[in-house]
Amino acid sequence: MEFQLQGAYPNPCRTGTGFDLGWHLVQTDSILVTINDLLTHVVETMVTWRNDSGSYVVTAPITNFQPGIYRIYFKAIRPDSEYINYGDVQVSN
Secondary structure, eight states, X not given: XXXXXXXXXXXXXXXXXXXXXXXXXXXXXXXXXXXXXXXXXXXXXEEEEEEOSEEEEEEEOOTTOOSEEEEEEEEEEOSSOXXXXXXXXXXXX
C-alpha cells in the first residue's frame, strides 16, 4: 500500500470545533489535502507540503463552515505518479 488515509475524526463534527485527519506514508511524497463543498469547489486547502515517510495528523479548522457535508480530497504526488483518495465529513451546528 502506497499510503494509508484515516477517516476524519470526529465525524460528524460541529462548526467551530474542527476535525482531525491522519495518514501514513511509506515514502516521501508531496501532499495536497483540500476540503471541498459538494459541488467540488475548494473551500479550504489544509496541507500543501512535502512529507517524509511516517505518520501525520492535521486538524482542520472549520470555524466558518456552514452545516453540511464536505468532501476531503487527499493527493500524494510523485514525479512519476499521483495517488488520490477522498472521504466525506459532516459538519453540524
